[in-house]
Amino acid sequence: MLGWFDENLVSILNGFAIGALLFVLAVGLSIVFGMMDVLNLAHGAFFLVGSYLAVNFVAGDSWGGFLAALGVAALVGLLAGGALSGMTEPLARRPVLDQALLTLGISLVVAEVLSIVYGNDVRSVSPPPGLDTSVDVAGSAYPAYRLMLIGVGLVLALAVWLVVERTSVGALVRASVADREMVSAMGIDNRKVKVAVLGIGSMLATVAGVLAAPVYGARPGLDETILLLALVVVVIGGLGSIRGALIGALVIGQVESLGRALLPDVASFILFGTLALVLIVRPRGLFAGKVAHS
Amino acid sequence: MSVQSLPAETAPGAAAAPAAPRRRRPPRALTAVLAVALLAVLAAVPLVADPFSTNTVSRILVFALFAMSLDLLVGLTGLPSLGHAAWFGVGAYTAGLVSTHWTSEGLVTVLAAAVAGALAAAATGWLAVRSGGVYFLMLTLAIGELVHQLAQSLSSVTGGSNGLFGIPSIRVAGTPLTLAGYVYWFVLAVVLLGALGLWLVAASPFGAALRGIRDNEGRMRSLGYSPFRYKYLAFALAGGFAGLAGGLFAGLVRIVNPSDAGFTTSALMLLAVVLGGAGTLWGPALGAAVVVLVRDTFGPTLEGHGPLLLGLVFIVAVYVLPRGVAGLADLRRGRRRAVLPGTDEAPA
Numbered sequence: 001m002l003g004w005f006d007e008n009l010v011s012i013l014n015g016f017a018i019g020a021l022l023f024v025l026a027v028g029l030s031i032v033f034g035m036m037d038v039l040n041l042a043h044g045a046f047f048l049v050g051s052y053l054a055v056n057f058v059a060g061d062s063w064g065g066f067l068a069a070l071g072v073a074a075l076v077g078l079l080a081g082g083a084l085s086g087m088t089e090p091l092a093r094r095p096v097l098d099q100a101l102l103t104l105g106i107s108l109v110v111a112e113v114l115s116i117v118y119g120n121d122v123r124s125v126s127p128p129p130g131l132d133t134s135v136d137v138a139g140s141a142y143p144a145y146r147l148m149l150i151g152v153g154l155v156l157a158l159a160v161w162l163v164v165e166r167t168s169v170g171a172l173v174r175a176s177v178a179d180r181e182m183v184s185a186m187g188i189d190n191r192k193v194k195v196a197v198l199g200i201g202s203m204l205a206t207v208a209g210v211l212a213a214p215v216y217g218a219r220p221g222l223d224e225t226i227l228l229l230a231l232v233v234v235v236i237g238g239l240g241s242i243r244g245a246l247i248g249a250l251v252i253g254q255v256e257s258l259g260r261a262l263l264p265d266v267a268s269f270i271l272f273g274t275l276a277l278v279l280i281v282r283p284r285g286l287f288a289g290k291v292a293h294s
Numbered sequence: 295m296s297v298q299s300l301p302a303e304t305a306p307g308a309a310a311a312p313a314a315p316r317r318r319r320p321p322r323a324l325t326a327v328l329a330v331a332l333l334a335v336l337a338a339v340p341l342v343a344d345p346f347s348t349n350t351v352s353r354i355l356v357f358a359l360f361a362m363s364l365d366l367l368v369g370l371t372g373l374p375s376l377g378h379a380a381w382f383g384v385g386a387y388t389a390g391l392v393s394t395h396w397t398s399e400g401l402v403t404v405l406a407a408a409v410a411g412a413l414a415a416a417a418t419g420w421l422a423v424r425s426g427g428v429y430f431l432m433l434t435l436a437i438g439e440l441v442h443q444l445a446q447s448l449s450s451v452t453g454g455s456n457g458l459f460g461i462p463s464i465r466v467a468g469t470p471l472t473l474a475g476y477v478y479w480f481v482l483a484v485v486l487l488g489a490l491g492l493w494l495v496a497a498s499p500f501g502a503a504l505r506g507i508r509d510n511e512g513r514m515r516s517l518g519y520s521p522f523r524y525k526y527l528a529f530a531l532a533g534g535f536a537g538l539a540g541g542l543f544a545g546l547v548r549i550v551n552p553s554d555a556g557f558t559t560s561a562l563m564l565l566a567v568v569l570g571g572a573g574t575l576w577g578p579a580l581g582a583a584v585v586v587l588v589r590d591t592f593g594p595t596l597e598g599h600g601p602l603l604l605g606l607v608f609i610v611a612v613y614v615l616p617r618g619v620a621g622l623a624d625l626r627r628g629r630r631r632a633v634l635p636g637t638d639e640a641p642a
Contacts, residue, residue: 039428094616096428097374101568102612104376104561108605116599224557228439231432239428268443275436276421283424 009140011261012254017146019253020153021212025226026233026245027160028204034240035176035197037096038088041103043205044227045110046080049073050209051218052114055123058213066128066210073206081202085195107223115220125213145214152211157246164242173197177240229256232271236278238285247286336482340475348474349546354586355485356542358579361566362492363535368564369573370496371528372508373423374431376560377438381411381533383445383555385540390458390550391451400464400471400480404541411537412530414441419529423522426511438560445552457551464545481542488538492575495531504528505573558601562589565608571620580619 005012029043050073057069084106088099126132127145134141164170175183176193184190216222233252237244255274260267278286336355340348360382367373385407392398392406422433445452452458463470464480471477495501506514507521515521544550553559562585570581588607589600611618 033428039431090613097431098612098616100374100428100431101564102609104564105605105608105612108558108561108601108608112599112602112605116602224439228436228557232436235429235432235436265447268440268447272436272440275433279421279424279433284429 006138006140008258008261009138010142011258013137013142013146013150015254015257016153016250017149017215017253018256019250020149020156021208021215021249022229022233022253023153023246023249024156024204024208024211026230026237026249027156027242028201028208029230030234030237030240030242030245031173031177032198032201033234035173035180036194037099037180038084038198039096039100039103040084040198040201041100041227042084042107042110043103043202043230044223044225045107045114046077046202046205047209047212047226048114048218048223049076049080049110050206050211051125051213051216051222052118052123052209053206054125054210054213055118055218058125058128063128063130069210069213070207073210074203077203077206078199080206081199082195084202085191085198088198089191089194107227111220111223118218120220122217122219124217127214149211149215153249160242232275235285236275238282238287241285241287244285244287333486337479340478345474348478350586350590352474352478352481352546353543353590354583355481356539356546357563357566357582357586359485359488359492359542360536360539361563361570361578361582361585362489362575363532363539364563365567365572365575365578366492366495366504366528366532366535368567369571369575369578370501370508371504371525373426373525373529374564375422375434375438375532376431376557376564377434377436377441378532378536378563379555379557379559380438380441381415381536382540382543382559382563383441383550383552384414384533385411385537386544386550386554387445387452387458387540388537389541389544390461393462393464393545394458394460398462398465398470398545399468400466400484400545403464403545404484404538407541407544408534408538411540412534414537415533416526416530419526419533423525423529435557435560438555439557442552442556445555452550452552455552457549458544459549461544461548461550463548477546481546484538484542488535489575489579492535496575500524500527562601562604565604565611567618569607569611569615569618571615571618574618574620577618577620 025043025047029040033039050069053073053076054066054069057072058065084103087106088102091098091102127143131143131145131148133144135144135147136142137147164173172183172188172193176197180190183193212226229252233245233248235248236251237246237248251274252271255270256267259270263270336351339351343351360378363381364375364378367375367378388410389403389407393403397403418437422430422437425433446455449455463472464477465471466476466480471480503514503519503524506517507519507524511521540554543554563582566581566585567578568581569584570579571577584607585604588603592600592603
């Protein structure tokens, strides 16, 4: 058992690193849908915007470029989310599907614009200095950057949990997931909440894109792969549930890493099998709220 | 685009007739004349057009059938699928493999493709149709992406990311069809039969039950229908027709790529359905024509960035054409909505 653990330590750690990234990505998607009923299919495209911003800014070996990329990506994400909120507003009275279709169109446009601007080559991004080395973890060499990702994921999970469970903003979030109309009846302007939620949700996507750039690089098609993983995470965890996003991200992280390492031929089946298994047992995801969104 | 015009006069009215007896329809004779005229024009295409244009129209026909099969899910049953290209891809690969390794007899390959599409959809559909709305969207996206990845990773069978190429040309009664015109007529015949099949499904009591489930699932359940069984069957049927279109596609272009089963193809077909008007069958066929023309004809002049234009069209269409082009036709006729949400749609 311990031998097996030793052999696969790198894969397990990779799984945690992917899980951390997926959590950052999925929590935005989950909150936006849980609170605002907007299924943002442009989430993957926003992620890719972040990755390409990292390509732009992380030119030299300095922290400055990496932090600048994070800052710009956060700003771009906020603005994009705000714009998305404005664009979905005329569709608020229409079925949820119409808004999903709108974001699908936006994702097509954004992905094409990115491929026009940056071309179709795979771009790689180097980690910031100090994190581009390998660390010795229980006898195996492991990239320091990925360890930092795991740390960032943990810190962010803790921060999100604290905000949602312990602050008045968090109470608003929980209340909106449960019953948005009631919240609005209590005198809270739904539109302002929507702008904020979509802004923060999209910001998480672009920031995740920057964070992921040193691992995945940036290439056309990455947006779809990432969107799929994030959707699977959110479906497994339950839409609107932050705890669900965390558990789902950790599970899918391991499926993607350990699953691919141990059973490379059937990795796609494992991903789908996990999804199927969870949905058979819990049709609305592991941690679906008490109010079902249909 | 001939048979596609038929359902317009039957589909929306058939089920809702008791609720809206005064609904105006175009005269049957006019529709019949239009249908025959369209059929004649379509049949005459290879005689007047050059091979390249004939090939483009062939592809439009294939994608029209594909879009109509998706409409069976989206428009008729109210299940928006973002992974429908998976069954198209399954059909295309099946037809390609059958004609490479066994026989390229046209009817055998497209029937094998249809069966494979239906079986693949049935194998995964039970999971997808358990949920509705956005969950269905996400699950079909996941299933579609799985098929896409399989096409890429099973390279010993599918040729991996190079695609499956060197598919022999379609044979009819042992004679290979080498001229674009003969291939076109074969495609046209199969597409018309497929469209007829879809129209029969939509016009049948089964189709009426699907519309009932779309409009008011709770009510259908209380009437004793099992929504799950109907949705599941609709899912498998739609997969079968998409597979049929895929089989034609493989015989037509003679190369199948993993991207044919991928997300972008699914998204473009959903665009075709939305653009044309979900639930009318002829609308999505029209939408498919627009999508194929924009992607393949204008795409090269935009340096391969046709999807950019399609994405913009998609965004505009969501805002200004909530019921698609078919919705425009309804407006012109003075009826605002073909199906009212509260309309009693229970089958007689």
